[in-house]
Amino acid sequence: MATATSERQETGAHPLFSLKGKVALVTGSSRGLGHAMAVAFARQGAHVIVHGRDPDQLAALAERLEESGANAGTASFDVTDMPACERAIDAIVSDHGRLDILVNNAGLASRSSIAETALADWxxxxxxxxxxCFLLAQRAGAHMREREYGRIINISSAAGLFAARDRAAYVTTKHALMGLTKSLALEFAPFGITANAIAPGFIATDMTAAIRENSQADSWVKARNPQGRWGEPDDVAFAAAYLASEEAKFVNGAILTVDGGMSAVVI
Known part of the structure; x- marks a missing residue:
């Protein structure tokens, strides 16, 4: 019996989860989850704009993607600077005629108790x-509305579902990002735009290296997770590729948790 995938291939129909012809901006994609998502999108046929602080590092990443047969470009700007965000989004649309996919991945993580958190750090x-995420979604959404198509994916965290000790500022932003995602989903839906969030759990990236190198902390993470392991960047990247695809056109305002079941159980 032919599968849905084989039938599509035999008939020449659009392949599953293809992003061919789409233009995607992935912020914070020089490393970690952003890098994995950029690579996954490129493999699915998207023209990927990689973003980060180091232009040379971005150029090298774009070159590696193009050497693998993908299409890639670079953008280096401060995601907290409204004029810079507007210029960057407008430049992408001017250069490529469109921006189909926005992944808001860039961000910070820090550890501080409420009592010790300075207002400036907050x-x-x-x-x-x-x-x-608001600034980029606002500007990208304006262009997406003109074309009546778009995918906005916000990278939140499993910490957006509960509290974590000494991380009040981080936890607050990730809870709020889920609320922003749902608001975007509501307001942009009439224009063919979906907005969803991914809530990763403990993922093995350079940002979590210190935890993994601490045997006690590493053991706690593995014991806390029903699958008994850390997640891999590709676990998140494949989820993002699905949400960016045509197959996810009726998924809107969702929070897709990618944490091995950690947030679903009490152990």
Whole structure:
């Protein structure tokens, strides 16, 4: 019996989860989850704009993607700077005629108790993890509305579902980002735009290296997770590729948890 995938291939129909012809901006894609998502999108045929602070690092990443047969470009700008965000989005649309997919991945993580969190640090966290997503979604959404098509994917966290000790500012931004996602989903839906969030759990990236190198902390993470392991960046990247695809056109305002079941159980 032919599968749905084989039938599509035999008939020449659009392949499952293809992003061919789409233009995608993935913020914070020079490393970690952003890098994995950029690679996954490129493999699915998208023209990927990689973003980060180091232009040379971005150029090298784009070159590697193009050497693998993908189409890639670069954008280096401050996601907390409204004029910079507007210029970057407008430049992408001017250069490529469209922006189909926006992944808000860039952000900060820090550890501090409520009593010890300075107001300046609180505001920095809000700007990096929440306001930046609003600014980019607002500008990208304006262009997407003109074309009546778009995918906005916000990278939240499993910490957006509960509290984590000494991480009040971070937890607050990730809870709020889920609320922003649902608001975007409501307001943009009439224009063919979907907005969804991914809530990763403990993923093995350079940002979590210190935890993994601490044997006690590493053992706690594995014991806390029903699958007994850390997630891999590709676990999140494949979820993002699905949400960016045509197959997810009726998924809107969703929070897709990618944490191995950690947030679903009490152990």
């Amino acid at each position: 505001r920095t966290m809000l700007d990096a993890n929440l306001t930046s």
